Amino acid sequence: MSNLLKAKSWVPEEKAAATASDEQNDKIKKVRELLGSQMTAEMPSFLSDATIRRFLRARNWSTEQATKALKETVKWRRQYRPDTIRWEDIPGREHEARRTYIADYFDKNGRIVFISNPTIKSKSSTKDQIKQLVYNLEIFAMHSENMEDECTVWLTDFQGWVLTNTPLPLLRECTHIIQNHYPGLISVAILSNPPRIFESFWKIVCYFIEPKLKEKVKFVYTNNPESHKIVADMFDLDKLESAFGGRNTLPFDMDKYAERMKRSDQMRGAPMHANGYSCSTQT
Secondary structure: OHHHHHHHHHHHHHHHHHHHHHHHHHHHHHHHHHHOHHHHHHOOOOOOHHHHHHHHHHOOOOHHHHHHHHHHHHHHHHHHOHHHOOHHHOOOHHHHHHHEEEEEEEOOOOOEEEEEOOOOOOOOOHHHHHHHHHHHHHHHHHHHOOOOOOOEEEEEEOOOOOHHHOOHHHHHHHHHHHHHHOOOOEEEEEEEOOOOOHHHHHHHHOOOOOHHHHHOEEEEOOOOHHHHHHHHHHOOOOOOEHHHOOOEOOOOOHHHHHHHHHHHHHHHOOOEOOOOOEOOOOO
């Protein structure tokens, strides 16, 4: 009898989930109608159901707001052409990839792990640093196609950070791109070991970060037991870098990383010239 009651108790939950799924699909169809057949035919790969769902989720399931955001992003993509950027197009990639890179492991929930170390001084221009960010965001977006929720955990090592490590105009532009053109990708942003001076900087940053993104930010300190538990619950500590409280002390392998990025480029299908190089217009 108890098993029967237990089975029956699942029926409303399953029905509610099915109803929610139907409502989401209806909203996706509505957004497609609002975008129009010409626009959806122009960028079929980008305007997938998964992308539209991601924009809807980021805009509180408002079809009007999601449609407006998607139209603005389509306009931006026409000009910037982020889908054509390949690993070979990143200036100074051997150095810059040590500053920001996609880890070769996932967190315990199967999400991409993105590592950044702003204390390593960039040798690239602001334009090229943004280009590298967009390149990585394109890879995140590709992985998000198969996930219902946000697909990326962003880890930043602030040990030894000073104000000049993060120019505010660059951060503002990067945040704008993430929030407006790649919403719903960042699940958690972990800021590790920020110094006291970072507090005043963070207050300024909060003025242009959306509340939803701000809620995803976690401050952790490697010498703090509570922070260690947060990290241990999310990651395999044997894989996580020691800078974040993990046990991985292996050096960064540029050759292996380059090969991984080239495979990602093939998976994304970024077009190439006949000579084997990218046809990206971003130089």
